[in-house]
Amino acid sequence: MSKQFGPDYVRAIAPYQAGKPISEVAREFGLDEENIVKLASNENPFGVPESAQQAMVRAAAELGRYPDANGFELKQALAKRYDVPMEWITLGNGSNDILEIAAHAFVERGQSIVYAQYSFAVYALATQGVGARHIVVPAKDYGHDLEAMLDAIEDDTRLVFIANPNNPTGTFVPGSEIEAFLQKVPPNVVVVLDEAYNEFLAEEDQYESAAWVRQYPNLLVSRTFSKAYGLAGLRVGFGLAQPALTDLMNRIRQPFNVNSLAQAAAIAALNDTEFLEKSAKNNAAGYRQFVEAFEQMGLEYVPSHGNFVLVKVGNDLAAGARINLALLKQGVIVRPVGNYGLPEWLRISIGLPQENAVLISALQKALAEGRDQ
Numbered sequence: 001m002s003k004q005f006g007p008d009y010v011r012a013i014a015p016y017q018a019g020k021p022i023s024e025v026a027r028e029f030g031l032d033e034e035n036i037v038k039l040a041s042n043e044n045p046f047g048v049p050e051s052a053q054q055a056m057v058r059a060a061a062e063l064g065r066y067p068d069a070n071g072f073e074l075k076q077a078l079a080k081r082y083d084v085p086m087e088w089i090t091l092g093n094g095s096n097d098i099l100e101i102a103a104h105a106f107v108e109r110g111q112s113i114v115y116a117q118y119s120f121a122v123y124a125l126a127t128q129g130v131g132a133r134h135i136v137v138p139a140k141d142y143g144h145d146l147e148a149m150l151d152a153i154e155d156d157t158r159l160v161f162i163a164n165p166n167n168p169t170g171t172f173v174p175g176s177e178i179e180a181f182l183q184k185v186p187p188n189v190v191v192v193l194d195e196a197y198n199e200f201l202a203e204e205d206q207y208e209s210a211a212w213v214r215q216y217p218n219l220l221v222s223r224t225f226s227k228a229y230g231l232a233g234l235r236v237g238f239g240l241a242q243p244a245l246t247d248l249m250n251r252i253r254q255p256f257n258v259n260s261l262a263q264a265a266a267i268a269a270l271n272d273t274e275f276l277e278k279s280a281k282n283n284a285a286g287y288r289q290f291v292e293a294f295e296q297m298g299l300e301y302v303p304s305h306g307n308f309v310l311v312k313v314g315n316d317l318a319a320g321a322r323i324n325l326a327l328l329k330q331g332v333i334v335r336p337v338g339n340y341g342l343p344e345w346l347r348i349s350i351g352l353p354q355e356n357a358v359l360i361s362a363l364q365k366a367l368a369e370g371r372d373q
């Protein structure tokens, strides 16, 4: 009899590597928390919108009760925003929850899930978590190769994950190409279009994925309040899909998967267009700031459509880890991406102008130290 617990496919999971918290870096490197700049988890540098904070204070008085299991008010607000019936919405404990629920609801052990090389780490975890087979399609210019992904679909494929924009590479597939993919994909394959960074897209890149949901019964669009809306710590995201998919997801999800504070804050944030605009504007300016600096330093980077940039900090396989350590010592937290098969690169989230400036000079110093050795 085996002495090991759990199925093989669970034991084979490599746990998700999150960005280091500020408190941990302060302790480890003997630094003052106040002086640490965290550009590691694609969070909103403005923090929680004031409107959401006020909504949470009001909601706190009711915390003795369970949340609304159906999230009526939040779903109502989302239904209005995206012009879909409320019954087409699934709320999630972050959009991560939506991705997991989708894998559990639509895929059986032994069937396959298709996703791209260098795409969001949770796709591999969700695949593994249900004991499904991974079909990982090689990236094209660090992004999704949709034609190759279509060709990779097999008879037992039940789900395809597409991140647009993608994390950690920041790559983007134009809406016209996504729609061409939706037209060709077999109708029994669920397409999860993960749009966690959608709100950062430039105007000319924006497309109407909610309209595709009306057209394609096998499409699930996933969105989050963690990034542009500034609510990462609350964990709230949502999925849009027709009832054939939404009904199944509703059976799989935990009854109270989105807490009361999160529901209240998300409604406030959804209506706070000023905060959203401010965030998008800061992001576009910060992106220019980074790109100019990387170009001056002669560093290769992947053009990004999200709130982060992937930059190559050396040519050897230890480069990412080495520069990351040099940055940590200077109190700057970024994300090494060796776990994605990108050991020469770092992913840097876009912060406030001053935070970006701190990163740039810390990076210059870290690279110079490397050269002096």
Ligand SMILES: Cc1ncc(COP(=O)(O)O)c(C=O)c1O
Binding pocket: 041, 042, 093, 094, 095, 096, 097, 120, 163, 165, 166, 167, 194, 196, 223, 224, 225, 226, 232, 235, 236, 237
């Ligand atoms: C592409 C992508 N999808 C989904 C998520 C999940 O975010 P959350 O669970 O906070 O909504 C992330 C978070 O980094 C992401 O990068």
